[in-house]
Amino acid sequence: MPVAGIDVGSQTTKVVILGDGQVVGQSVIVSAEETEIGARKALDEALKQAGLAITDLTVIVATGVGRKDVSFATRQKTSLSCLAKGINRLAPSVRTLIDVGAETSTVIRVNEKGGVDDSIGHDRCASGTGVFLESMAKLMQMPLPEMGRESLKAQKRAEVSSMCAIFAEQEVISHVHRVPPTPKPDIIAGIHGSMAVRIVGLAKRIGIKPEVALCGGVAQNVGFAKVVEEEVKQKVVIPENPQLVAALGAARIAQEEGGK
């Protein structure tokens, strides 16, 4: 019996549909409009992929910041539980999950059953989140995906503050205007380093237990992922679709609660 998990984030809505325990449909859309409409659009896209109708779904679990606005969801769960379930399904050996989204970053200690042993979040400040990278991309006059690839050419990381997005921005500007200017790849590596230091510092507060995984939209940035590995001093697992981990976890919970 098919089930669905919907993750309504601050910038994107993600859906995963499970049928007979397998992923049969998924989608990621930019949620420019009202939550309910965006969630329905994302679900419709995933249903189309799966060749199903909404009436075929037995359970729909909504998660993310906008979960309470999804009126057609049968159940709501917070992101913590869904992220843990999701990564446990994809990589059961992961014990520390770092999720970096548009506006928040969270670290979760996951147990072998996909439960949350401990967690810590960072939601008071832009630094360490996707919006910080977006503003840096504008500063560097470069699309985000290109920023990630460019940083891999760095000779070394430029010093960029990990304390505050505003300070970091000022430092990047001074790097650009230096004589001679700091090479762009080094600056971008420094930007990634600034984020990674902050987030890994957060993770250390609850302890980092291997294996470590990275998810959320920012995990798609290859340069950032590399720096995170350097900071945690071990290989980091990055799922194929890192944005979909919470939606997958929500779908898995839906499956456990009623679907097969």
Added chain:
Amino acid sequence: MATIVQDLTRLEKAVDILDAIYRHRKRNPSTGSDEAYYELMLDYNRRLLKARTNGEPIVGWGLLIPNEILHAMDLIPLHLEVGSSMPVSILKSYEETMAAAKSFGLPVELCSAHRTMVGVHRLGWAPRPDFVVWCSTICESCAKSGGLISEMWNVPRFFLDRPFLDTDEQIAYFADELGDLIAFLEKQTGKKLDRDRLKEVVAESYQCYQIQKEIQALRCRIPAPVYNKVVVQNILVEWLYGGTPKATYYFKIVRDEMKAMADKGQSPASEKFRLLTICPPPLHSWKLMDWLQNEKGAVLVGNPLDGRWQKWEIDPANPLISLSRKVYAEPHGYTMHGPVERAVSACVQDALDVKAEGAIFWAALTCPQGCAMIKPIRDALKEKVDIPTLIVNMDVYDPSLVPESEMKEKLEGFLETLEERKLTL
């Protein structure tokens, strides 16, 4: 410093609102403790207004200085950190008072309780104290702000030097400080302290301590006969009235209420989670306490930093030594003033006593004192009791820093993980 223009209209409005709430409680009884709480808050603020009208002296009184001395001398206190700020909470005038504090030069990173206090006095909303007494207790803001208030009003001041530890020598030292304080009060008011009366007051205060120990024990019952918001109300009553017969009156009601529920195996709402609450929760959002209990079944059964008294031994013949010992036995005085190990051990022991399943640490963003304890307490609760701790970033006084919806989001996530833990344990 600029002259302050007294404007007690806000305090008068706050009294009107408290009066309306109290009358409503009497017409529509909920709990005895709730009614008694509003009765005491109304009485506190009315007394201040009346004192100003009648020309009676008002003493600016810092945190955790024994109220017994004031009561024995029939003096009217204006508790600087809490009493000054009460109208702000009632009237929700946070923006105005924070703006006043900011224009005075206090940065937003400073403790919001003290910014609120300074803002209130700067605006003239609190009655002018005739003199100010404060103490080096708990944190640097407490140690500094009393002096600032006395400068703002240009009134005499007395500073109590409280030692860090409670060895016999340091207890004796603080008792001497209290003796000097009495001499100061006698000089300022022309009233002489009756030492025999002080002994009686201390003996009565000891009874209240014993009642609070009973309350501590009743919290261990399963289900816990505890109203979440009473956790907050108890803190405020203790600070404003602790050591006086009115505190004894209130805590008796709380104890009897709890005992009646405990004897029937009842609790205010269906208990799903037993939690420790660490540091004061947001005082601007009591609804959050109700929501936790009534909608989520999360009961704040343990409050080690606010409600866990240490052993207080009195010396009937020596009231000042008794009071000096009291400030170190009092929950905040023991856990927040001295070495952090005391706070850690209080949290661990409380968690074991009440069989807590998790803990909520209310991390006030502008409190370096409190936030510095997060890691040692969190780690100890994990290692020694095997319970998780949720850190909720918030502010005790200022609702604009972290909205209630954000706190609820975090709390819901935490309760979900606790629920899963219970299934797997």
